[in-house]
Every structure is written in C-alpha cells, then in structure tokens.
Amino acid sequence: MPDRSSYYLTTAIAYPNNKPGLHTLYEVIGADVIARWHRMKGDATRFLTGTDEHSVNIAQRAQELGRDTREFVDEMVDLFREAEDGLLISPDRFIRTTDPDHRRASQEMVRRAYANGDVYLGKYEGWYCPNEGFKAPSDLHETADGMRCPNHPNIDLQWLTERNWFFRLSAYRDRLLAHYEAHPDWVQPEYRKNEMLAFLRQGLEDISISRETFHWGIPFPIRDDGSPATLEDGSPDPAAGVIYVWFDALINYITGAGFPDDPVAFAKWWPADLHVIGKDINRFHTIIWPAMLMSAGIEPPKKVWVHGWLLAAGGDRMSKSRGNMLDPGDVVAAFGADGARYVALREVAFDKDTEVSWDSFVRRYNADLANDFGNLVNRTVTMASRYLGGVRPAARSAEASELATTWGVTLPAYARSLEGCLLHDALASLWGFVGDANRLVEAEQPWALAKAANGGDEAAAARLRDVLGDLVEACRLIGLAAAPYLPSIAPRVLEQLGYSYPYATDGNGGPALLEELEWGRHAGVPGSLGTAAPLFPRLETEAAAAAPAGSPS
C-alpha cells in the first residue's frame, strides 16, 4: 500500500482582542470543511488554527482594562475556542503565538535570515502616539493643529525615529515574480493574484521586523553586534527589543508543522498544501511570507486561498464596533452547529464578498435543510419503514437507476468545487441531487405502489422496493458527502437509514470516502431502518426565527 498522502492546511490566526463574530469564524468554518473532507478521503490531514497575540493593540487593550496582558489574552483565547467548539471546528492544533515552541521557531527564523544577510540594523521613522505607539499615516487625521490620532485627538503626536531591524524584502522581488510565474495557481482566486503581481511589479521596500518601544512580544534573539541577545542568567535581553508582530505571526504556520524542533514532522507537513486567509492580509501571505521562507531556505506554501467577507445589509463590513455583527453563539443556538456551518458556507461565496442577514440565513436553512434535505430523509425513512416493515431496501444497480446516473455527474462536480475551494458551488451541486431525489418521489408515488402491492400486484411490490432502495441510497450518499459541512447530522442520517457511521467525530478513521460514495456500495448488505426523526426542525419566520437584538436584519 502506498503511504497516505498528507494534507496540511491552516487558517489565519485571529487577534483575540474581543469576542469573535461569525464573520471572523467564517474562514475557520470553511477550512474545517476542507480539513474534514481530506480526513474522510483518507489523507493524513493536519489542520491548524489559532490566535495571534502579540499585537501592540492587545497589550494596549489589556492595559485599558487594567488587566495583566497574558491573563487578558488567555481569557480572550478561551472565547475563541468556545466559539469554535460550538461550531464543531476540529483543529489538530490550536496554536497560540505565545506558545513556547512558537517563540523558538520565530527566533530561529530571525537567526536564519540574519545569517543569510537579509537582516540589518536601520531606523524606522513615523508618527508616534504616546498612548498607542507608531501609527500609520493612513490611520491619522490631518488637522489645523497637525496630525492627530483618532483615538486620542487631544494628544500631540511626535515624529519619532526608532532603531529597528529590517528584513531585506527588496532583494526578493525577482525571485517572487519567478515563483508566481512557475506556480501560476499558487494564489487564488485569480484576481487576488493579479493584485499582488501589480504590487510586486512596483518594486518592494524593506520592512522593519523589530520593535523596542514595548515588550509584549517575542524577544529579538540578536544584539546589534550579531551576538545572542541573552543575559547571563539565560533570560532574554530586553534591550534587544521584540520581534515585530507580523514577522512572528506568519511563522505560526511552520511552528505548527514542527519547525524547528521536529524535523521529521516538518518534512512530512511542509510545504503546507493550503493557507486559507482573508482578503485584508493577502500581501503578508503572498509576498512577505514566501520571501521570509526563501531567506530561511524553506519552500513557500503550495497554495494560498483568499476568501471574501460576510457583509451586513447595505454592504457594510461587519464589526463589533459597528454593532452589526452576527454572534456565532446566537447563530448556533438558532440553526444548530451544522445549520450554522451550512448557511454561512452556502450563502456566502468563498471567493468574494456577499451580503448576508439573519433573514437570508433563515430562508436558506428552511429551504435547503428543513424542506429539501431534512424532509427527503424523513419521508424516505417513513415510507420505507411503513411499506416494507422496517427492512432496508437495496438500491437498484447503477445501470438500472436514473438517480445513480445523476449521481455520477453530481459527485465529480461536488468534489471538483470543494477541492477548488468553491465551497458554495459544491453545496449547490449536491443540493441539485437532493432535488432529483425529491422529484423521483413525486414521479413514482410510492404510496400508490404500496396500495397496489397490498392488492397483490407483484410488479408494484418490486418497483416499490426498488424506488425506496434508490431513495435510501440517495440519502446515504448525500449525508456522507455533506458530512464535512454537517459533521454531527451526517451520523444521524446514516443511523436513520440503518447504517453505522464509520468516521470519528473529526472525520478521521473509516473507509476512504470516495469509495463509500460509490452508488450501491452496500446494496447487498441487509439491514433495518432506524426511526424517522426530523433532522432540521423548520424555523418559523415570525416567532422562533426572530433575529436576536442587534443582529443585522
């Protein structure tokens, strides 16, 4: 047997300065679906998600609240983990940039870049807010009194120069362009790649990678003279400053693969197969990050997928401060974890921004999950139980069943979309098949066949078994195929159909999914149907589905 192929994917790590909204977790839900798909296919899969905790804003926020920074982030990180648990996110590791191995990885990357001649001492100049540190000009207002910080308009800003270490990003322009040329699909969707190519062609400036005005960060491992920045007692020398948060944040992806402590694991997982990121951090991932890796003699990731955002009604960006975000807890409470995952990924295109609302989620849930799929399973199990005495009917052969023919088209389209990160298109393909199954019920009218069979019509009895067998098989296939999206409902579908569910709760173990998704895979296996029970209770649009206060409507 050949080794299982490995698949390593990551999300961006979130900065935990607040309770996460659904728009933040959307990316993680999408990545989780991809991770589960690969696990079920039988790939050795590693899925990394986590938090980016070294931003000056985090330290600032903790200070405002009068809290110890570490204690504050621990609490915020718990909120993230709870929200992810509620959505059945299944990371193989939840990485925190405050983890000790990440400190080692970040310092090692600085050392390697330094050894390679790509790190040098320079100075960083800019407007400095005494309360917040250096501010980008784009974050400031120019007034008659000079430049002002929007958060502290009464304080005079200072033009300061700080000693900084710089990374020689400018040296990597041509190598990056060559990389883009050699790997034309490495940044997707295409228009996101083109934006970065345009940026590259303008030329690159070096970037600062250290800070010395605050100490919430990973200690910079090198002194001005190149010697290790370690004090006699082995502790880091605070005078050396800290690694700038962006440089350390990106490195989480290799820390999570075993760098530098575990070369065997690292060789297995790296380069990553997929980074799923938001459009706001494209440049960091597709220009700075590959240059950092090149400098350290490490291959760039194979693919970066840049997803869009959930927008509130009117096209506004969702945020806590705007008061228009969807609380994942509310969404899970109303739709269930599976329903929340489904509506988010079905309503929002994974390759661009989409406007969503509580109402659009309710409509989608009712139409696709309660009415189409949930009801299909319910009517199938009910009819088969009633008409056939609880014995599970076998599907017809693939040659004899029109549903099998349709499935032969549906599954490849579904798999192609999913593996191409078009997670919404994948669901659209699969739900087309749900409609085919519902139409078969109307065309065959099993209740009429049952009546005829009761009257002694042998042909009708045979046809009844065939039709219901096909429908049971269709439900099995849909339930299994949708399992990455509906991880807790899929086992219940199989159970109602009288099948055991062979995968663990994270999708690992069990037979290769694509084999299980062959029409009639278990047609010869006798079994009894389970009990029909609604999988997705319908939400009434007026009472039960009322949007929680504060949600965009």
Next chain:
RNA sequence: GGCUGGGUAGCUCAGUGGUAGAGCAAGCGGCUCAUAAUCGCUAGGUCACAGGUUCGAAUCCUGUCCCAGCUACCA
C-alpha cells in the same frame, strides 16, 4: 488620482454577439409519504445611463454615474 473588477427579476446571483436565466420569496394548481413539507405551472427585468460598431449587443467600443478591491509596516 492610477490600475482592476462590478452594476441583470422583490432578494442572492449565473449568463462575453443570435428571440433575457436559476434558486429563494410571491400567486395558482396537483399530491398526501413527509418538518403546511413536496411536485408542477404562472407572474415578475427598457440587463446603471447615453452614444457607437453590427443584419443582430446584457455580451464589443467610447463617455458618464454609482459600488468594491489594490495602491506597504493596525492586524
């Protein structure tokens, strides 16, 4: 400002030269196995606006208006 993409049915969107499409929502009808579910039918658009090319334009060209993204150190 520059570059790129977009403005199509109430909603979300597909459709790159040949008589406007899907899903949802709405109305009507059928069926009864089912979560008032399902199946069928109907209605609904001067395809942002104005010119132009063409036998013919949502689709190509020009201009205008509007929206979004990119245009480097908040992350």
